[in-house]
Amino acid sequence: MLTRRRLVWVAIIVVAAGLLAFGAGRDTGPLTQQDRIDTITKRIACPTCDGESIYVSRASASQSIRAEVARQVGDGVRTDDEVVAYIADRFGGEVLLLPRATGVDALIWVLPVVLTVVLVMALWLAFRRWRLASATTTPVQVASPSQRRRSLAIGVVLTVVVGVAGGVLVARQAGQRLPLETSTGGIEDSTASILAQARLAGPSDVKTAIELYSRVLETDPDNVEALTYRAWLVMLSARQFDEALRAQAFASTVTALGRAIQIDPEYPDAMCFLGIVVYRDGGDAASAKEFVDRCIERDPPVQVRGLIDALAKELDAELKP
Amino acid sequence: MKSAKIGTLSVAVVVAAFIAVLLVSDGETGVAVSSPLLGQPAPAIQTTTIDDAPFDLARRKGSWVVFNFFNSTCVPCIAEHPSLIRFAEGESGRPDGVELYTVINDDADDAVRNFFATNDGDWPKLRDNDGAIAVTFGVAKVPETWIIDPNGFVRLRILGAVADGVLEEQIAKLRATEGS
Structure with a gap:
């Protein structure tokens, strides 16, 4: 019989061994x-x-x-x-x-457990039947067909529930769950995404587009695309209002486009829009031509070039000595 | 026995379905395939051309952009080149013409220059140092071709060599849905 003192020593050894095992096996991470x-x-x-x-x-x-x-x-x-x-x-x-624990990949984790449970249940049923068949000395109470069907249904449901639950448990312990997974493919809602949405809204829903560009500028005040296209849309919308509002919009648009060019002197869109605004809303053909020429040198995208080609010819004609 | 026949038939059906899936999933090329990037804003791409000109994909919004991932030693890339030349020539005559870019995949600048000097094609060739652009688009093998719309959304991914007229047809369909 162990004395109290020996029990204390056994407890100390067990705890020390446990802590050593935990420390040795613990994943400290990279x-x-x-x-x-x-x-x-x-x-x-x-x-x-x-x-x-x-x-x-x-x-x-x-x-x-x-x-x-x-x-x-x-x-x-x-x-x-x-x-x-x-x-x-x-x-x-x-x-x-390591397969994921979500979607179709999760079947890899769930199916083996389901199959194991099904096999165990099948074996158990087979052994039970043999035992009943061999027990000839005692009268066996035969179940009615409805009772057998109910037992079978309960057995099937239990098997599936236990199998799926076991599979999910295994998947949770071992399967890969990835933080960016979403049903749509996991692309983050980034500045690029908001800019793309603004671009899409632009021509038909100017108000939404301006709001989206403003959202970008809240987090990234130097975003050249948002600065340029918000200013451009503000000016386009202001053209339908009175002189005072147009003048206000003109001043803010020229300031914003000027700032965009200052941040990125190679961005053609801001130069083209400035050229258009300076000429159409400010009446300054000489400055407009300067901006338009600088824009064309920088190879603007097709849509912007489409806006500027006719204007370039118009400016050339007006400034012809 | 009836149940034995049903069992045998079930196994046969499952095996046949399995073989069919294997056959169907075996690497069909030159066709549009899915990607989580489709319908999403294109990733940010900043690089330089082999002529050292800067390239920023965000600055090409307003144009249709086609990226063709390429290696000068890849046989399907060489095979599809005449189709790309015809496509580029057709688009250069349009006011809303597509901008075609070659994205160099694991290849030297000089090898690419020599290839294009011999086989024509005067569109820009983008460097992809360390394969960063390929990984961003999930390109494991070349050639692969991607189409990005003027709003900056990824619209189509074509795996393998593009056959004659495929790009023209796909772009026409996309333009129709854009209303451009």
Whole structure:
């Protein structure tokens, strides 16, 4: 029989061994950026070869993804899971070495458990039937067909519930859940997204477009596209109002476009719009021509060029000595 | 036995379906395929051309943009080149012509210059250092072709070599839906 003192010693040894085991087995996480890169790249499969992670693959696509992972780790903005999610978002779920626990991928986790439960249930039923058949000495109470159907239905429901629940549990413990996953593909609602929405709204819904550009400028006051297109839309809308309002809009538009050009002297759209506004609303052909020429030199996109081509000819004609 | 026949038939159907899926999913090329980027704003792309001119995709809003991911040693890239030349020539005559860009994938500037000097094609060629643009679009193999609309949304992804007239047809469909 153990004495009290020995019991204390046993308790101390058990606790110490437990703590040692916990400390040795605990995942402290990556220590350096390179550790993080290695950890992440071991979770991603090479998209152009079989059975290799991008950590070991020498394929060109793997090298590009490794470089992207290194860039994102270096930026320090995304977590490991978010970096993996970004890559999976671009290349598809098949590049995940650990399948996701969502959508169709979750079947990988759920099905084995369901099958195991079904097999266990089937075996149990078979053994039960054999036992009943061999028990000839005691009279067996035979169940009615309706009772058998009910038992079968309950058995099936229980099997499916236990299997699915077990599968979900396994998936939760082991499956990859990625933070950027959404039903639409997980593209973030970024400045680029708001700018694209503003652009889409622009011609038909000027008010919404101006609001969206203003939203961008709240978080990024130097966003050249938002500054330029908000100013342009404000001027276009003001043209239907009285002289005083037009003059006010003209002043604010010229200021905003001037600021956009100051921030990015290579942005052609701001120069083209300034040229148009200075001529159409300010009547200054010489300044307008200067802006229009600078815009054309910088190869504006097709839609802006469409606005400026006719004006350039008009200005040339007006300024002809 | 009736139940045994049903069981055998079920297994046969499942195996046939499995084989059909394998056959269908086996890498059809030159066709539009899905991507989570479709219908989304195009990623921010800033790089330089092989002539060292700056390129910023955000500055091309207002134009239809086509990115063709390319490598001068890739056989399907060489095979589709005449189609791209015809497409570029057709678009250059339009007031709302598409801007075609080659995105160089894992290739040297000189090799690309030599290829285009020999095979024609005077559209800009964009550098993709470290494959950053390819990863952003999820391009694992070249050639791949992407279409971005004038509002900056990704509209189409074509995997593999584009056959003659495919780009013209797809752009025409997209222009019709845009009303441009």
